[in-house]
Amino acid sequence: MSQSISFKTVANIQFASDSVLHLPDELSRLACKRPVIISDKGIVGLGLLDPVFEVLASNSIEYALYDETQADPPTQNVFDAVEQAKLFNADSVIGFGGGSSLDVAKLVACLAVAERDLDQMFGVDQVTGSRLPLIQVPTTAGTGSEATGVSIVTTGESTKAGIVSETLLADTILLDPKLTLGLPPMVTAATGIDAMVHAIEAFTSKRLKNSISDMLALKALSLMSRSIRTAVFDGANLAARSDMLLGAMFAGQAFANAPVGAVHALAYPLGGLFHIPHGLSNSLVLPHVLRFNGASADELYQQLGQVIDGVSDRQLDGRSASESLSIYFSELAKDLGLETRLSDLGIPESALPELATQSMLQERLLINNPRSVSYEQALDIYRQAY
Numbered sequence: 509m510s511q512s513i514s515f516k517t518v519a520n521i522q523f524a525s526d527s528v529l530h531l532p533d534e535l536s537r538l539a540c541k542r543p544v545i546i547s548d549k550g551i552v553g554l555g556l557l558d559p560v561f562e563v564l565a566s567n568s569i570e571y572a573l574y575d576e577t578q579a580d581p582p583t584q585n586v587f588d589a590v591e592q593a594k595l596f597n598a599d600s601v602i603g604f605g606g607g608s609s610l611d612v613a614k615l616v617a618c619l620a621v622a623e624r625d626l627d628q629m630f631g632v633d634q635v636t637g638s639r640l641p642l643i644q645v646p647t648t649a650g651t652g653s654e655a656t657g658v659s660i661v662t663t664g665e666s667t668k669a670g671i672v673s674e675t676l677l678a679d680t681i682l683l684d685p686k687l688t689l690g691l692p693p694m695v696t697a698a699t700g701i702d703a704m705v706h707a708i709e710a711f712t713s714k715r716l717k718n719s720i721s722d723m724l725a726l727k728a729l730s731l732m733s734r735s736i737r738t739a740v741f742d743g744a745n746l747a748a749r750s751d752m753l754l755g756a757m758f759a760g761q762a763f764a765n766a767p768v769g770a771v772h773a774l775a776y777p778l779g780g781l782f783h784i785p786h787g788l789s790n791s792l793v794l795p796h797v798l799r800f801n802g803a804s805a806d807e808l809y810q811q812l813g814q815v816i817d818g819v820s821d822r823q824l825d826g827r828s829a830s831e832s833l834s835i836y837f838s839e840l841a842k843d844l845g846l847e848t849r850l851s852d853l854g855i856p857e858s859a860l861p862e863l864a865t866q867s868m869l870q871e872r873l874l875i876n877n878p879r880s881v882s883y884e885q886a887l888d889i890y891r892q893a894y
C-alpha cells in the first residue's frame with residue numbers, strides 16, 4: 509500500500525546526563541550570547557537552574573531570568589516575559605521546566621522579535637516568519653512539549669487556547685535525565701501515564717499517523733512501560749529516569765505529527781471543571797476509552813500490546829487486545845498510587861452530563877479518534893470511570 513508521510517520535528521536533539529552544561533556551546537552554535545531563561549519559582553527553589561547559572565557565568569554569558577511562569581499559564585505570563593526579554597535585549601530564549609515554561613518560552617521567542625499580536629496567533633498555522641533562537645530543556649517526563657509546535661495558554665479566567673505552528677518548534681532540545689531525579693512519585697506517575705497516552709493515541713490516530721510516528725510511539729511505549737514503576741518507586745534510578753525522559757520526547761514527536769484523540773478530549777473537561785491535573789485526568793478515562801475504541805482499533809492495540817512490558821501475559825487467556833490494555837492500565841494506575849475513579853476525587857455524579865457536553869467541544873481531538881464518539885457514548889465512558 510502506498511502511503512504519504514508528513515513529519516516535522518526539532519533538528520538538534522541532545523540526550524545525556526549533564527547535557528544542560530552544553531548550553532554555552534548551543535548558544536554559540538546559534539550565534540547567540542544574551543538568552544532569556546523562562547522558568548518558574550519551583551524550579552529555581554529546587555536549585556535545578558544553579559548549574560546553568562554557573563556554566564553561563566563561567567562562559568561570561570549574561571542572561572535574564574523570568575521565573576514567574578504559572579501552571580496553565582495565563583497570557584499575562586507571556587506578556588511579562590516578553591517585556592523582560594525586550595528590556596534585556598535578549599537574542600535567544602531558553603525554556604527550562606515543565607510544559608508550562610516550555611509553552612511560554614515558545615511564545616516569547618515569537619513575540620520578542622517581531623511586532624506580532626498574540627491574539628492573531630491562536631489556532632493552527634497562524635504564526636509565520638522569524639522568531640528568536642529557542643532551546644528547550646524539559647525537567648519533567650510527560651508533556652513532550654519540548655518536541656511539539658504547540659503552546660497552550662489560559663485566556664481570561666479559565667479558557668484554554670492553543671497556538672499550533674511549526675514556527676514554535678525549537679532549534680535545540682537538551683534532555684538531561686539528572687534534572688528529573690527529584691520529581692515526586694505522584695508527578696512521575698501521572699506525567700508518565702500522560703506520555704504513554706500520547707504514544708497510544710498517536711499510534712491509533714485516524715489522521716496523519718505514518719511509519720515515522722508509529723516507530724516513535726512503539727519505542728516510547730517500550731521504554732516507558734519497562735521503567736515507569738522504577739521511576740516512581742526509586743526516583744533516583746538514572747536508567748529509569750532516562751527511559752522516561754527519552755520515551756516522553758519520542759511520544760511528543762509522535763503526537764506532534766499524529767495528533768491525540770478521545771482520551772485527551774475526555775480528560776480536558778476534568779481539568780477545566782475540576783482542576784484535576786492533566787496526567788491524572790488522562791489516567792482516569794484511559795481504561796474506558798481503550799475498551800470503547802476496541803471495536804475500531806483492536807488490531808492496532810494488539811501491536812501496542814506486543815511492545816508494552818506486562819501486556820502479553822494478559823492476552824493469553826483469550827481477551828481482546830483492547831481489554832488487555834485496559835486491564836493493564838487500570839492495574840498500573842492502582843499500583844502507582846493514583847486515584848482510579850472520578851468519585852475518588854469528589855466529583856459529583858450530577859456533573860457527568862456537563863463533562864460529556866464539554867468533551868464534545870473538543871472537536872479538534874475527537875476527529876483523530878479511531879472510533880467516532882457521540883454525547884451519549886462520552887457520558888457512558890464517564891459513568892464507567894465514575
Ligand SMILES: [Fe+2]
Nearest residue numbers: 651702706786
Ligand atoms: Fe497530554
